[in-house]
Amino acid sequence: YTHNYSESIQKTVDLIKNADSFYILGLGPFSGFAKTMAYLFSEIGYYCYGIQDKYYLMPEVEEGHNTVVLIGYASAIKDAVVEEIEKYKSRNYKIVMITSEPIGGLECLCDNVIYASEGIVKMGNIVSGIPVLYTFEKIMKELSE
Template sequence: MFTYTQVNSLNETEAHVYNYIMQNKEKVLDESIRELASNTHVSTATIVRFCKKMGCVGFLEFKYKLKDSITTEEHEEQIEESSFVDFINHIKTQEYLESVKRTAEHIKQADSFYTLGLGGHEAYAKHMARSFSHIGYHCFGITDRYYPMPHVLEGQSSVIIMVYDKLIEKFLFDEIRKYKEKNYTIIMISSEDIGVMKHLCDEVIYVSNGYVKTDDICSGIPMIYTMEKIMRELLK
């Protein structure tokens, strides 16, 4: 509702009013200008001056804007809560649970095990590798498209888990082709539909039914949860 420039223009007394309003938004909607002035121990003139610095003609317009701000925040909270509820429901589905179990079986039978994370997923690939190695399944995290990977020898099995990102889809197609040619078992984990690419992978785990967001930030919880879910299957 308030911009940095507006808040930065407040003097100490007006900043006190600002803090009170931020902590009592619903209450302020029902207060008169005199009640707000009394509760913040300032004059009504200070309240009017504060409202003007916030881009409003007076206190009445300020309350309208405050109401709109509260409504927007409540709507965003509902969307955020809904995405987490969808995630909880998704991880209970048979499709999700079976894909996790199949992935664990691939890893158990593998002679070697890798993770691949490109772009913004490099840290996650390294984290996965360390976590799997910690429970006894030695894993190497790859973050370089040009890393020289050996061919999988006949009679052996090697698994690589890739993290999907639509922004680097072309690169992932190239990586799938490269690892397929070297006989790797490819497991893709994703928060969104990967389209025709799913036919090129040996297993696909959809960690959630669409991105789980907190404000404009995509939550990493589904990815972390799925990694830990696979680890639990490996330890059974």
């Protein structure tokens, strides 16, 4: 894995460009975000579906298809994220995690990890999702060029 932001963005862009299908999984604080981001990716020509929680049925993927799932990560939802990654990996999905927090051993389960900031952006007890949002937008910008 590279911890270089630009290289991680480019790897993700390449994965999406070569994908047959593309999803955004939003758990916990990212649930509404998943639908909005999926809509925006679809607007630029990359049909995407936002999955809002772990109770949505996992989309079927045809044999030999290349499928990418982008996941926003926060430590508060770690257990749910691990459970979902294991389900998606068992069906050969490519997993891209976007985070503002260190994820340690979870890197092993992902095909790419984008560290959206050089540490946690905090105000008191609130961890900001702005770096993760910006990263999704950066990926969209690169895809639309």
